[in-house]
Amino acid sequence: MPAPTSHTAHPDLRADCGDCFGLCCVALPFARSSDFPVNKSAGTPCGNLQDDFRCAIHARLRDSGYQGCTVFDCFGAGQKVSQVTFGGVSWRDEPGSARTMYEVFPVVRHLHELLKYTAEALDLAAARPVRAELRRAYDRIDALTRQAPDALLAVDVDAVRGEVNPLLLRASELARAAVPGRKKNHRGAHLMGARLRGARLRGASLRGALLVAADLSGADLRDADLIGADMRDTDLRGADLTGALFLTQPQLNAARGDAATRIPKNLERPAHWAA
Structure with a gap:
């Protein structure tokens, strides 16, 4: 798929909880701290997760002690895993897929974060010298996110990050060079x-x-x-x-x-x- 030309037109890189199976509320663990009032292990649904995969206290997370939830963003990975990787079949409908879904989610989340940064770099007028490389990187990462679960679990995220970071750094240097x-x-x-x-x-x-x-x-x-x-x-x-x-x-x-x-x-x- 061709890389979009403006990051403001990237709905797929923004979390859409309505199309997600509450993956951040299930797959990820958290510990009782100033960010969370209770302990929760990975793969265990948060007590606030409702049957429709919505959060029962979303409007008052901070007041309820769940500050950690307010500083997390899946960058659209939740709906990608829910609707693309697993074809709209939830972990409740197919309990046998739950463990794999939970393991795939953080992989896709890391890749989507890289997509977000790459998309932003593509928007920088000053990054024109590396735009072709950035576009190829975007397309490669996007293709990775659309693989089957087993292939996604085999992705070396650190290696992908290592390939993209030099391009992001160069884009940053080019943009900041214009600052007096x-x-x-x-x-x-x-x-x-x-x-x-x-x-x-x-x-x-x-x-x-x-x-x-x-x-x-x-x-x-x-x-x-x-x-x-x-x-x-x-x-x-x-x-x-x-x-x-x-x-x-x-x-x-x-x-x-x-x-x-x-x-x-x-x-x-x-x-x-x-x-």
């Missing part, structure tokens, strides 16, 4: 709790940076590369993330912001952020 001035490099930096209020980080690389509880309030993060950055409890109040590269909804959901925080147009302002 010297760009800071905090790739993989340990900035947990760092005081970076008002920091000038436009066009910076924060790939894989540990930004847990960092104070980035009022910071200039325009055009910064945030792929893989850990933004749990990061203070983004008043920060400007316009044009931020590879920023995802789960990263925003995990952070703290307010009405003054500027975010990319393709993302939504989290409901729990301060007014």
Whole structure:
């Protein structure tokens, strides 16, 4: 299938719970912590999962102690596995397929995350020199997600990621090269709790940076590369993330912001952020 030309036209890379068999609520484990109020093992349905595969407390997950659910995104893998890989037959209808379905889900989720990043890179005007390679990578990954369950379980996700990451990095470098001035490099930096209020980080690389509880309030993060950055409890109040590269909804959901925080147009302002 040809790669789409705009990531805003990627409904298949957005979670559609209505077409999913509640896979994130069943396949994945979680432990009692500040993110979850109870323990749940992999393959065991969450107590809040209803017969129609909907969450009974979806509108009040945070208030109920399920903050971890609000920062998870399958990037459309749930409906792909439910409707394509297993042809619309649920683990309830065919219990014998349940274990395989649960094992396939995280594989497809990782691949869909890579598809999301690749699609975004394809949208970057500055990435034109690597667009043909990005399109081929997109098509290869998309084809992988459409394989039969046994073939999917044999996919080496790390190897696929290793092939795509250099292209994503090059696309990022090309896009950030247009930003005036010297760009800071905090790739993989340990900035947990760092005081970076008002920091000038436009066009910076924060790939894989540990930004847990960092104070980035009022910071200039325009055009910064945030792929893989850990933004749990990061203070983004008043920060400007316009044009931020590879920023995802789960990263925003995990952070703290307010009405003054500027975010990319393709993302939504989290409901729990301060007014």
